[in-house]
Amino acid sequence: MSFQKVDEIAQAKFNVEVNDNRRLVGAVEHTLKKHSSRGGHTLSTHQDIFTYLIDLLKNKELAATALKIANQYKSYFIDKRTGCYHHTPLLIMEKVVAKRLLTLKSKSVKNSFEMDSAFFEACKDLPYRLTEKQTDAVLSSISEAVSCITGGAGTGKTTVLRTVLKAYNYLNFKIKAIALSGRAAMRLHQSIGFPTSTIATFLREEPIDDDNYIVVIDEASMLDLSTMYKIVAHTNPNVRFLFVGDYNQLPPIGAGLILADVVKSSVITNTELDVVQRQDATTGIPEYSNIVKNGSMPSKLSVGHIHFHEVSLDDVASKCVLLYQQKPCGSQIVAATKKLTSEINLICQSKVNANSERLRFTQYGDMFQMDLYLHDPVLFTQNNYDAGVQNGSLGKLISVEQSKNNYGVVKLDDTDEEIEITKPLLDSLQAGYCITLHKAQGSQFKRVIIALSKARMLDRAWLYTAITRSEDELHIVGTKERFEQAVSSLSAHHIRQTYLSTLLSDNV
Numbered sequence: 386m387s388f389q390k391v392d393e394i395a396q397a398k399f400n401v402e403v404n405d406n407r408r409l410v411g412a413v414e415h416t417l418k419k420h421s422s423r424g425g426h427t428l429s430t431h432q433d434i435f436t437y438l439i440d441l442l443k444n445k446e447l448a449a450t451a452l453k454i455a456n457q458y459k460s461y462f463i464d465k466r467t468g469c470y471h472h473t474p475l476l477i478m479e480k481v482v483a484k485r486l487l488t489l490k491s492k493s494v495k496n497s498f499e500m501d502s503a504f505f506e507a508c509k510d511l512p513y514r515l516t517e518k519q520t521d522a523v524l525s526s527i528s529e530a531v532s533c534i535t536g537g538a539g540t541g542k543t544t545v546l547r548t549v550l551k552a553y554n555y556l557n558f559k560i561k562a563i564a565l566s567g568r569a570a571m572r573l574h575q576s577i578g579f580p581t582s583t584i585a586t587f588l589r590e591e592p593i594d595d596d597n598y599i600v601v602i603d604e605a606s607m608l609d610l611s612t613m614y615k616i617v618a619h620t621n622p623n624v625r626f627l628f629v630g631d632y633n634q635l636p637p638i639g640a641g642l643i644l645a646d647v648v649k650s651s652v653i654t655n656t657e658l659d660v661v662q663r664q665d666a667t668t669g670i671p672e673y674s675n676i677v678k679n680g681s682m683p684s685k686l687s688v689g690h691i692h693f694h695e696v697s698l699d700d701v702a703s704k705c706v707l708l709y710q711q712k713p714c715g716s717q718i719v720a721a722t723k724k725l726t727s728e729i730n731l732i733c734q735s736k737v738n739a740n741s742e743r744l745r746f747t748q749y750g751d752m753f754q755m756d757l758y759l760h761d762p763v764l765f766t767q768n769n770y771d772a773g774v775q776n777g778s779l780g781k782l783i784s785v786e787q788s789k790n791n792y793g794v795v796k797l798d799d800t801d802e803e804i805e806i807t808k809p810l811l812d813s814l815q816a817g818y819c820i821t822l823h824k825a826q827g828s829q830f831k832r833v834i835i836a837l838s839k840a841r842m843l844d845r846a847w848l849y850t851a852i853t854r855s856e857d858e859l860h861i862v863g864t865k866e867r868f869e870q871a872v873s874s875l876s877a878h879h880i881r882q883t884y885l886s887t888l889l890s891d892n893v
Contacts (some may be wrong), residue, residue, distance in 0.1 A: 427471070434452070480888060535629075542630075552700075587619070650887075650890045689858060
């Protein structure tokens, strides 16, 4: 229930007075949590808190009293230098994470003969020589107990990571590679050849007490504070950390900004790879994405393999479907909201796959049907490790025949494995013509169609991330005005109020 509803019940049924300390402290804590969840902040200004608190309590004097009492109860701490409010649980988590990273930083060692041997052994089977920056990234990741490898799509992060892990394997370290989403974890496994898991699975396993481990966190831009705190609590203080990602991409959904803060502090060694190795320069995508990342408008909205389609925002869905119809194979539509995603999926089904058989099944004598048709691209939205699918797995519905224990078959895109649809899987299956960008993060597609919209989350980081999902061909659908608004909207790592980078810098 909302705070307002609980407050109403408390006053009406439990005789809680308007000036009851429990009510006032609860209002302050609710306000702090609300500010954190709205913008991902870990600290707040007085104005952020006081204005909302007045609105909540409907009384300015009572709001001021609430802040005083909540301070006495240690619900928050005030930063003496900035006057900002630190919500106590978030401050504790940031301090714990900072302490662990600084402790690991102090354990870093200079290159030794053993490390040099591991480096040369890891590089032996590479098809080409590493660049100078890639070499720096490998060497620093071996010698530092905590480090970062960052860079945009196609800059060689995966090649470097694979080399780093070969070196650690040579040094007899145990390797734990994790990522936030199931699809990112699956891609990571295919790229590096070592076992991987989602962070959720990792945290359900026994804690790591052995200090001869390295934990690799891929797509670390998606890592929020509470998750990093849990990872720290789940590992021996000597376990090494390696963060891999692109801090210019989509920020975490939860509070905090771990990767961006670590890089911003300049305390933890970070090697930023900035030369595109993978994408063909003739596509124009690497240059285009860099211009957007830096907050500038491309001189030409359509260039190379990039095509901008000027349509009103009301017509975005139908235009995206039209573009999808032209080349369904290898195409993926991405959108910012679930509402627009659902709209595009429904139109796509009616235009691209109208005559296919619908997924129907009988259960307990009754007939049921889903908004899925034979040959639809589909998306799994939950992890199911027994079935071999993860949140974000994409595939194609190749059978809608019901048997005793399943309701059809999905062929996965990445592995070509055929998955029988059981009842638990049925509940997590939806059409995949269009997916949200959060589901696409960590993946690449030959041809990407970006659906612009009025969504607040569609800022520079969102747009940059969407553009870099494409390997070869990109279509952007919407108005030039909305595109410009997105490019000029500062990304989360510019505007989120967090404290981790300050903690790291102040305690070196």
